[in-house]
Amino acid sequence: MRHIIALLLENEPGALSRVAGLFSARGYNIESLSVAPTEDPSVSRMTITTTGSEAILEQITKQLNKLVDVVKLLELTEGAHVERAMMLIKVRATGAGREEIKRLSDIFRGRIVDVTNSTYIIEVTGTDDKLDAFITAIDRKLIMEVVRSGAIGVGRGEKALRV
Amino acid sequence: MELSGAQIIMQFLEDEGVEFIFGYPGGAVLHIYDEIYRRDKIKHILVRHEQGATHMADGYARATGKPGVVLVTSGPGATNAVTGIATAHMDSIPMVVLTGQVPTPAIGSDAFQEVDCIGITRPCVKHNFLVKDVHDLASTLKKAFYVASSGRPGPVVVDIPKDVTLPDVKIPYEYPANITMRSYNPVSRGHTGQMKKALDLILSAKRPMVYTGGGVILDGASEELREFTRILGFPITNTLMGLGAYPGTDEQFVGMLGMHGTYEANMAMHNCDVLIGIGARFDDRVVGDVKQFCPGAKIVHIDIDPSSISKTVKVDVPIVGPVKSVLRDMIAMLKETNSRPDADSLAAWWRQVREWQSIDCLHYEWSDERIKPQYVVQKLYEATGGDAFVTSDVGQHQMWAAQFYPFDKPNRWINSGGLGTMGFGLPAAMGVQFAFPEAQVACVTGEGSIVMCIQELSTAKQYNLPIKVINLNNGYLGMVRQWQEFIYEKRESHSYLDSLPDFAKLAESFGHVGMRIDKPSDVDSALKEAFAMKDRLVFMDFVTDPSENVFPMMMAGKGQTDMLLPAFCKERELA
Numbered sequence: 001m002r003h004i005i006a007l008l009l010e011n012e013p014g015a016l017s018r019v020a021g022l023f024s025a026r027g028y029n030i031e032s033l034s035v036a037p038t039e040d041p042s043v044s045r046m047t048i049t050t051t052g053s054e055a056i057l058e059q060i061t062k063q064l065n066k067l068v069d070v071v072k073l074l075e076l077t078e079g080a081h082v083e084r085a086m087m088l089i090k091v092r093a094t095g096a097g098r099e100e101i102k103r104l105s106d107i108f109r110g111r112i113v114d115v116t117n118s119t120y121i122i123e124v125t126g127t128d129d130k131l132d133a134f135i136t137a138i139d140r141k142l143i144m145e146v147v148r149s150g151a152i153g154v155g156r157g158e159k160a161l162r163v
Numbered sequence: 164m165e166l167s168g169a170q171i172i173m174q175f176l177e178d179e180g181v182e183f184i185f186g187y188p189g190g191a192v193l194h195i196y197d198e199i200y201r202r203d204k205i206k207h208i209l210v211r212h213e214q215g216a217t218h219m220a221d222g223y224a225r226a227t228g229k230p231g232v233v234l235v236t237s238g239p240g241a242t243n244a245v246t247g248i249a250t251a252h253m254d255s256i257p258m259v260v261l262t263g264q265v266p267t268p269a270i271g272s273d274a275f276q277e278v279d280c281i282g283i284t285r286p287c288v289k290h291n292f293l294v295k296d297v298h299d300l301a302s303t304l305k306k307a308f309y310v311a312s313s314g315r316p317g318p319v320v321v322d323i324p325k326d327v328t329l330p331d332v333k334i335p336y337e338y339p340a341n342i343t344m345r346s347y348n349p350v351s352r353g354h355t356g357q358m359k360k361a362l363d364l365i366l367s368a369k370r371p372m373v374y375t376g377g378g379v380i381l382d383g384a385s386e387e388l389r390e391f392t393r394i395l396g397f398p399i400t401n402t403l404m405g406l407g408a409y410p411g412t413d414e415q416f417v418g419m420l421g422m423h424g425t426y427e428a429n430m431a432m433h434n435c436d437v438l439i440g441i442g443a444r445f446d447d448r449v450v451g452d453v454k455q456f457c458p459g460a461k462i463v464h465i466d467i468d469p470s471s472i473s474k475t476v477k478v479d480v481p482i483v484g485p486v487k488s489v490l491r492d493m494i495a496m497l498k499e500t501n502s503r504p505d506a507d508s509l510a511a512w513w514r515q516v517r518e519w520q521s522i523d524c525l526h527y528e529w530s531d532e533r534i535k536p537q538y539v540v541q542k543l544y545e546a547t548g549g550d551a552f553v554t555s556d557v558g559q560h561q562m563w564a565a566q567f568y569p570f571d572k573p574n575r576w577i578n579s580g581g582l583g584t585m586g587f588g589l590p591a592a593m594g595v596q597f598a599f600p601e602a603q604v605a606c607v608t609g610e611g612s613i614v615m616c617i618q619e620l621s622t623a624k625q626y627n628l629p630i631k632v633i634n635l636n637n638g639y640l641g642m643v644r645q646w647q648e649f650i651y652e653k654r655e656s657h658s659y660l661d662s663l664p665d666f667a668k669l670a671e672s673f674g675h676v677g678m679r680i681d682k683p684s685d686v687d688s689a690l691k692e693a694f695a696m697k698d699r700l701v702f703m704d705f706v707t708d709p710s711e712n713v714f715p716m717m718m719a720g721k722g723q724t725d726m727l728l729p730a731f732c733k734e735r736e737l738a
Contacts, residue, residue: 010346013293014281025286055473062470068290068310071346163345 002031003057004076004083004153006161007046007064011037015069019046022067028052028060032085032128032150043071043163047152049128074161076153083153086123087131088113090145091138093120101138108134119144127151166336168297168328169194172261175304177204178338181232183223183597184208185216189236190276191263194328208597208626211618213240215590217247218616221256222594225577226552228383230257230311231594237263238276241322242283246584248318249287253581254404255381257316259307260284266326267295280322289317297327297334305339314349315468316381350467353484353492361439361463361480362496368437369508370515371397374420374449377404377580378442378466384487385409385573388441391490394497396509398516400428402443403565404580411569412549417516418525421449422717423562426524426726429715431516432457433723440464442486445476446581447719455722465489522732524715525566533708534683536560536635539690540567543605543633546690551603552595554578556588556612559641562713564607586615589632593619596628603631603694610636610663610704620673623700631693632702634666637709645712649727670702681706 009015016035023030028050035046050060057075064070076083093101098120105112105122108130114121124134128151135146155161166174172195176184184207188196199207210216213235220231231251235244241262251258265274281293290310292303303321311319365371373395379388385408392399392415399409400420409416418425420432432438438460443449445464450456456476464471464478465486472481482489527537540563543551553568554577555561561578570576577595579587592606613634623630643658667677676699680689686705693701715726 014285017282018285021285055477059470059474062472066468066470068344068347 001053001057002049002051002077004081004151005048005050005061005064006074006076006153007048008038008043008071008073008161008163009035009046010069010071011042011044012069015044016046018067018069019048019064022063026059026063028056032148034150034152040163047150049151071163072161074155076155080156081153082156083127083151084125085128085131085151086125086149087134088121088123088147089135089138089143090119090121092118092142092144094118097142101142104134104137108137110134164336165333167194167330167333168300168323169198169330171297171300171336172304172323172328173198173202173205174336175301175338176232177202179304179308181205183220184232184234185210185219185223185594186234187213187216187236187240189240189263191237191265191325192234192240192328194325194330195234195261195263197330209622210590211621212616213243214247214586215616215619215622217244217258217260218250218584218587218590219594219597220258221247221251221587222554222577222591223598224251224256224258224594225591226574226595227598228381228574230259230308233258233260235260235262236276237265237280238278240276241278241280245283245287248284248320250579250582250584250587251318252287252289254377254579255316256318257312258318259311260318260320262320262322264293264322264324267324268326270324280320284320287318288320291320291322293322294327295324297332300327301336302339302342305342306344309342309344310347315378350484351488353465353482353489355492357480357482358489358493358496361482362493364437364461364463364480365395365439366500366502366504368397368504370434370436370512371395371439371504371509372431372435372437372460373397373399373439373441374402374432374443375399375405375408375441376402376443378486379405379408380573382442382467382485382487383573384442384490387487387490387494391494391497394494395504397439398431398513400424400432402446402449402580403578405443406565406576407570407573410571412571417520419565422451422719423566423713423715424717426522426715426728426732427516427519429717429723429726430519434515435460438462440478441490442466444471445474447475450475450723451717451725452720452722522728524728524732526729526731527711528731530708531683534681534686534705536563536637536705536707536711537567538683539633539635539686539705539707540564540607542687542690543607544568546687546694547603547605551575551605552577552592552599554588554592554595554604554606556608556615557583557585558609558612559645559711559713560607560609560612560635563635585612588612589616589623589630590619592630593623593628596630597626605631605633607633607635609641610634610638610666611640611660613666617669620670620675620700620702624674627698628700629696629698630700632670632700634702634704635707636663636666636704637707637711638663639709641709642713648712649716666702666704670700675700675702677702677704679704679706
């Protein structure tokens with residue numbers, strides 16, 4: 001099962017390494033991790049995508065909560081939420097293929113953000129599934145570079161994860 | 164009051180009520196040592212190796228319940244302390260370790276005696292701090308003591324760069340009496356609904372079992388545990404870390420459980436219908452194979468640490484909270500209700516438990532020729548009136564001490580249960596003796612373990628610590644040899660310790676009294692003679708039977724009832 005965990009972390013040096021270290025020391029999977037400051041300069045918000053059974057997820061959330069630098073934690077996949085990741089993908093775009101890739105990018109609501117004679121850089125946002133689907137849709141041979149941000153997410157409705 | 168960083172550290176430690184600092188000087192902490200030189204309120208104990216300092220602070224903490232304090236320099240000072248920090252971490256012992264660090268501008272430049280102390284210690288501390296600004300020093304130290312000693316306790320490292328302690332940079336200081344941390348709020352009470360649920364289950368039990376660990380001792384909940392268990396009349400077992408929480412000589416006590424626990428404790432665990440785990444963590448040395456653990460039992464688990472709950476064994480009624488407060492609440496609930504577990508079922512259960520007890524699983528064969536290690540521990544119990552602080556190292560001697568010295572009081576049995584650190588016993592005993600100068604302190608050790616921190620005999624001389632070292636010397640890494648005998652067809656790969664020193668002479672060279680005892684008939688008199696020397700450290704080198712094994716033995720990864728027993732009991736078990 002895939003889970004997305006959102007954390008508010010004290011903005012202390014080394015806080016990121018405590019989280020990363022916990023995952024490696026206890027052998028938990030980490031699919032992606034995305035972290036940046038928030039409007040409150042004292043905390044960073046981190047989003048972790050992980051896989052594991054319910055029992056493992058329970059341990060992950062408990063162990064994370066135990067870290068002194070973790071202020072709050074929410075498992076987003078437990079409820080309704082909005083989830084986004086961003087991808088920049090550089091593809092070879094020549095001849096007739098140029099038009100084909102442009103059309104595909106439109107279908108995925110991507111944006112071409114850089115153009116040369118022979119390449120495009122396309123920006124796509126969405127769930128990880130959607131980004132996967134875009135990669136699958138493009139001819140493998142044309143892909144030059146893929147950069148993905150890792151998922152971020154917010155729970156829907158009134159409730160908010162904040163200090 | 165305007166103070167320098169070094170002065171703030173010392174003033175803070177005084178204000179915090181610290182009695183001892185176990186430490187070793189070096190370049191990065193010299194400003195602090197200069198301040199120690201000017202003060203005399205806190206006693207600084209100069210060790211011989213930083214590992215010794217951490218174990219002493221740890222022993223002090225285990226015996227007193229107060230956090231132990233360590234001061235070491237950067238680089239090798241810090242790395243030498245790591246084993247002791249990890250030892251304290253595995254057993255949840257409150258400790259504050261101050262490590263020197265190279266000056267902030269030099270951090271990351273591979274400076275002399277620089278290591279990334281925060282990075283190295285991160286996985287084996289409850290928390291650690293790097294203080295980059297002298298203005299943060301006092302509040303960080305307060306946080307360190309608060310985190311170390313609250314909730315599930317543990318070691319906290321504070322890494323202090325040398326420039327933060329500069330003598331001529333002075334700032335105002337006020338003792339931070341209180342501190343709040345928004346990201347750290349240990350639970351203070353158990354959940355009433357969960358406690359009620361647990362009580363219903365407990366009162367419905369027909370074959371109940373109480374299983375308690377180090378958490379009861381850490382929270383000072385021994386009295387509550389006694390009352391709770393006596394009201395219910397249930398059989399009780401303690402883990403290696405929990406010995407003494409319930410009196411070892413009490414009728415309801417069925418001995419330690421686990422890998423070298425008693426037959427009756429492990430059988431009762433396996434066959435119980437309601438298991439009440441208190442301040443214990445269902446560790447692999449207790450559980451064995453998770454799939455075969457307590458197959459017919461509903462499990463109640465009381466623990467301060469939510470992550471301990473259902474970590475290895477899934478439990479039915481978890482109660483997160485300090486065991487002392489939870490037990491108090493549950494005792495009150497028990498007193499309010501007239502309902503009690505079914506007396507007939509409980510009586511039948513006790514008959515079964517007594518039957519298991521009757522096989523006498525700790526039996527060993529007497530010998531007139533060779534000293535049996537178990538006998539030495541039994542005689543130690545007699546010589547000390549059962550009232551000593553006993554520390555141990557790790558191996559066979561540790562298990563025999565746990566099996567043959569019943570502890571009636573908490574905080575008396577001090578050993579490295581989680582990490583299993585050889586070298587722990589002697590310095591830990593010293594930490595205990597510093598805390599209780601008048602008490603009888605014995606270190607039960609083996610010739611393998613004792614040499615791992617033998618240098619601290621020098622510290623013991625400097626501070627005149629009258630510890631009694633009981634060296635069960637069988638010339639082998641006994642537990643390793645035992646596994647090799649049972650699991651590796653007696654291939655004794657590197658478990659024989661050749662070229663051992665003459666321990667009696669070695670102790671004498673450090674200025675202590677040394678004895679070598681090789682006849683069973685001399686054991687008793689030697690112990691009495693040693694304990695009569697109230698102001699001397701006596702190193703007793705007992706030459707013991709090398710073929711002796713620790714029984715019972717639950718094989719690693721197997722079920723709880725899968726125990727190897729001495730030949731004597733096997734016949735009885737079949738009968």
